[in-house]
Amino acid sequence: MFLEQVACDKSSLAYLFGCVGKGLAMAVDVHAGDEARFAAMAQARGVKIQYVVDTHIHADHVSGGRRLAALTGAKYALHESDHSLPFEFLPLADGQTLSLGNVSVKVLHTPGHTDDHICLLVTDHTRGDEPWFVLTGHSRCVGSIGRPDLHGRTHEMADRLYDSLVNRLLPLPDYLEILPGAQAGSACGGGISGKPCSTIGFEKRHNPTLSKSREQFIEEVSAVVLPPIDEIQSIIKINTSL
Numbered sequence: 672m673f674l675e676q677v678a679c680d681k682s683s684l685a686y687l688f689g690c691v692g693k694g695l696a697m698a699v700d701v702h703a704g705d706e707a708r709f710a711a712m713a714q715a716r717g718v719k720i721q722y723v724v725d726t727h728i729h730a731d732h733v734s735g736g737r738r739l740a741a742l743t744g745a746k747y748a749l750h751e752s753d754h755s756l757p758f759e760f761l762p763l764a765d766g767q768t769l770s771l772g773n774v775s776v777k778v779l780h781t782p783g784h785t786d787d788h789i790c791l792l793v794t795d796h797t798r799g800d801e802p803w804f805v806l807t808g809h810s811r812c813v814g815s816i817g818r819p820d821l822h823g824r825t826h827e828m829a830d831r832l833y834d835s836l837v838n839r840l841l842p843l844p845d846y847l848e849i850l851p852g853a854q855a856g857s858a859c860g861g862g863i864s865g866k867p868c869s870t871i872g873f874e875k876r877h878n879p880t881l882s883k884s885r886e887q888f889i890e891e892v893s894a895v896v897l898p899p900i901d902e903i904q905s906i907i908k909i910n911t912s913l
């Protein structure tokens with residue numbers, strides 16, 4: 672398989688990965704303006720982008736997902752809870768698996784940062800039938816977690832984030848690599864490390880927030896004050912309109 676991590680503006684991280692042997696790829700969390708760049712990266716690898724996925728409706732940047740999908744003939748995909756949006760997309764369900772030749776991608780619904788947030792659990796079957804890494808979007812960042820306050824309902828979302836992190840991501844194998852959608856400087860989370868990857872085991876051992884009780888977690892996470900995202904409403908409007 673191949674994997675490329677792409678540093679985008681606003682401290683975001685996007686991805687292109689897939690199966691070189693079968694010539695199939697997936698692009699994740701692509702920014703507007705980067706569409707031609709991703710199309711060229713795929714061409715250079717000799718792969719066709721089969722799926723373009725946004726891990727959630729972004730509030731900090733305009734998505735290039737739909738445009739890249741149109742440009743490359745790929746399917747644009749979001750979690751199925753976005754079903755009321757006025758454009759067509761492939762609705763992804765929790766537990767669903769997408770195939771890219773020898774690579775498979777399992778969808779994990781992980782709400783908390785947003786209602787529709789998903790993580791993508793990736794397996795390269797040429798190496799083994801266990802997952803190798805997880806794209807965590809803005810739910811689990813390195814040394815930090817995604818902010819739950821973007822849409823109000825902060826305590827409720829922090830409660831859902833607790834379930835997503837503690838009950839869904841942390842039980843995954845310790846060796847599993849975490850590849851997040853944001854790095855230090857992102858407005859979607861505070862205190863994020865400048866290192867753009869980690870493992871489940873390292874984060875479990877060295878992030879005290881993850882060992883707190885549910886009540887302590889909600890209290891701590893809800894109390895963190897992060898700067899407001901400029902133009903958040905206009906960005907969301909663009910990402911959810913035709």
Ligand SMILES: [Fe+2]
Nearest residue numbers: 729730809859
């Ligand atoms: Fe986000």
